[in-house]
Amino acid sequence: MVKAIYLDINLCCGCGACVVACMDQNDIFPEKGQPAYRRIYTMEEGQFPNTSFLYVSAACLHCADSPCIMGCPTGAITKDRQTKAVIVNGDLCIGCHSCALACPFGVPRYDLEEKMQKCDLCSERVEAGLQPACVRVCPTGALQFKSINKVLGEKEFKFVGNIVSGVHKVTNRR
Amino acid sequence: MLTGRKKIAIIGNGCASAECLKALRESGYSGEIHIFTDSKWPIYNPMLTTYYVAGKITFDQLFPYGKDLLYKKYRAHVHPASPVVTLDHEEKIVVNEDGLELKYNQCLIASGGSPFLPPIEGIESNRVYTMRKVDDAFRLREALLEKPEKALVIGASMIGIKMVELFYQQGMEVCLADLAGHIFPLAAHPECAQVIENRLIKKGIKLRFGAALEKVEETARGVKASFKNSNESEEADLLVICIGVRANTDFIDQKQVEVKQGILIDEQMRTNVPGLYAAGDVAQGKNTLSGERQIIGLWANARYQGRTAGRNMAGVDETFPGNIPHNITHFMGMDFVGIGDVNNYDKMEKKFDGKMFIQFFWKNGFLIGTNFIDTYTEAGVIKNALINSLINNNPVYSHSLPIVQNMLIKKILTEVK
Ligand SMILES: Cc1cc2nc3c(=O)[nH]c(=O)nc-3n(C[C@H](O)[C@H](O)[C@H](O)COP(=O)(O)OP(=O)(O)OC[C@H]3O[C@@H](n4cnc5c(N)ncnc54)[C@H](O)[C@@H]3O)c2cc1C
Numbered sequence: 085m086v087k088a089i090y091l092d093i094n095l096c097c098g099c100g101a102c103v104v105a106c107m108d109q110n111d112i113f114p115e116k117g118q119p120a121y122r123r124i125y126t127m128e129e130g131q132f133p134n135t136s137f138l139y140v141s142a143a144c145l146h147c148a149d150s151p152c153i154m155g156c157p158t159g160a161i162t163k164d165r166q167t168k169a170v171i172v173n174g175d176l177c178i179g180c181h182s183c184a185l186a187c188p189f190g191v192p193r194y195d196l197e198e199k200m201q202k203c204d205l206c207s208e209r210v211e212a213g214l215q216p217a218c219v220r221v222c223p224t225g226a227l228q229f230k231s232i233n234k235v236l237g238e239k240e241f242k243f244v245g246n247i248v249s250g251v252h253k254v255t256n257r258r
Numbered sequence: 259m260l261t262g263r264k265k266i267a268i269i270g271n272g273c274a275s276a277e278c279l280k281a282l283r284e285s286g287y288s289g290e291i292h293i294f295t296d297s298k299w300p301i302y303n304p305m306l307t308t309y310y311v312a313g314k315i316t317f318d319q320l321f322p323y324g325k326d327l328l329y330k331k332y333r334a335h336v337h338p339a340s341p342v343v344t345l346d347h348e349e350k351i352v353v354n355e356d357g358l359e360l361k362y363n364q365c366l367i368a369s370g371g372s373p374f375l376p377p378i379e380g381i382e383s384n385r386v387y388t389m390r391k392v393d394d395a396f397r398l399r400e401a402l403l404e405k406p407e408k409a410l411v412i413g414a415s416m417i418g419i420k421m422v423e424l425f426y427q428q429g430m431e432v433c434l435a436d437l438a439g440h441i442f443p444l445a446a447h448p449e450c451a452q453v454i455e456n457r458l459i460k461k462g463i464k465l466r467f468g469a470a471l472e473k474v475e476e477t478a479r480g481v482k483a484s485f486k487n488s489n490e491s492e493e494a495d496l497l498v499i500c501i502g503v504r505a506n507t508d509f510i511d512q513k514q515v516e517v518k519q520g521i522l523i524d525e526q527m528r529t530n531v532p533g534l535y536a537a538g539d540v541a542q543g544k545n546t547l548s549g550e551r552q553i554i555g556l557w558a559n560a561r562y563q564g565r566t567a568g569r570n571m572a573g574v575d576e577t578f579p580g581n582i583p584h585n586i587t588h589f590m591g592m593d594f595v596g597i598g599d600v601n602n603y604d605k606m607e608k609k610f611d612g613k614m615f616i617q618f619f620w621k622n623g624f625l626i627g628t629n630f631i632d633t634y635t636e637a638g639v640i641k642n643a644l645i646n647s648l649i650n651n652n653p654v655y656s657h658s659l660p661i662v663q664n665m666l667i668k669k670i671l672t673e674v675k
Contacts, residue, residue, distance in 0.1 A: 127665045142662050151642075155558040157305050158315070159322035176319065178309055181593060184634040185586040186558060188642035189662050193635070198588075 095226035098139030102218035109217035119193030143203035155186030169205035264289030271295035274368035274538025274564030281568025296341035371503035380474030385481040406495030413500035445596030527567035537563035544580030598627030
């Protein structure tokens, strides 16, 4: 059963716990120039005084038909057959930034050695039967790790992200 | 002659060919697949040649699909080291130089392109180099063993700049010349080009624009290039020409198959001849920005086109609606991004903080192009949104888009405004 990380956009409060957990899990030190895999975006909607804030915690969506895989000139980016996670082989990455121009969601970032870095769907944890680090710490339950089929089958989906197809839909947003 | 069972012929063994092969098998095609190539090497990526010459990747890494894995896995008969010389699309026969004839049911032309050499005096000198094939990489690698001191690069293109970087990193003196008035004439706005040129000059690169190569002569040192209407010639140890690519269409009967700069194809990669498809750098698919058909010589574009061709040849109805010109090039510590049309705009917005440079080009209220220097993070977001907006005739920022994408677009657009 293939699972993916989903975000319920109505529940995300932008606290950043997921970002910190992700850095901890992946030994990311921003001060050493290592890019974070997960980011919080804030978006203001409407015009004063009728404004609203929207927080979105986002990382790689592990698209079903990943443009970064097609754009990569070396074969460094592949899709894991079992978990369907899009993974990067740093040994093959040449730092050409082709994937940055391919990704519709601005995900690829590069470390000081010019190797592309991004979320690998917490492969290590998931293989050990655990939840991805970001999902585990999310205090509001906005981030969830669920079976793709189950999510697609849910009638009132109010989450962001159909991670399988890389298409975000927000329905049920006041 | 090979006849009999259902047969598909693929001409060329680049990435367009590889993706077609994969798509055919993954879509359930079970007949024979024959791949004809003039190359003796496995599927290589022309873009990686400069990385190999520079010693940044190993020889094996030139072959992103592995050495023979793909052909075994997807059951292809390969006929290497012999170019296709005739394609008789009425009788449906492919003939290669070795005299092998194959009767096919369907055929994909994926023969790619070759560097264009201007027909000028002295161009055949063995001090003149081009960069695309594995053998080109070998030749230049060998030349570098002689420790040349100066290189002249003709063509301020994406390939040209990678050549400049390669020589610069070898500690060589480099001159970059082009007929155009500025660097990246197709992809960069003059103001953006100026910023890049200033940085190159600071690094000691000599730039010569408006310089039309007229003659090449061999000298004791290596080679001397003269330019039209100029007394100042340029002498160097070696000269590299990267002024463009021409589609490999010699074996095609152009009275029957529609060919302009490349083979004209529709959204299913079909040519005007039934059963004959084309994909990759040899094909002219739709530019969704201009509405015209154009060769968009990019790795991913060739792969998508090859895959679309393969699926359609296997009976799966699929379209690839087209593409826009887009480039990202990471060189000499800089990132340059050019997307869409940077020339025919009615409004331009710009932001420059000394390091990061962003330009947006608008026409009739639609975003039609961008230039970025040293900021790549939103490049893919903008490119995909732009293509999307063209296909669906929506503004680039629209609620029909995925929310993260929408947010990122809005953020960068307001930032520049
Ligand atoms: C130096 C360089 C840098 C590049 N940088 C980038 C980049 O940064 N980003 C990007 O997206 N793209 C880049 N490209 C372009 C990219 O490499 C091409 O768009 C892509 O490889 C096209 O694939 P293709 O399969 O259409 O053609 P090709 O890879 O050219 O393959 C065609 C094959 O067909 C064979 N062939 C030709 N004629 C015949 C014949 N008559 N019979 C049999 N076989 C034949 C050829 O030998 C070749 O192996 C670069 C190219 C070069 C040369």
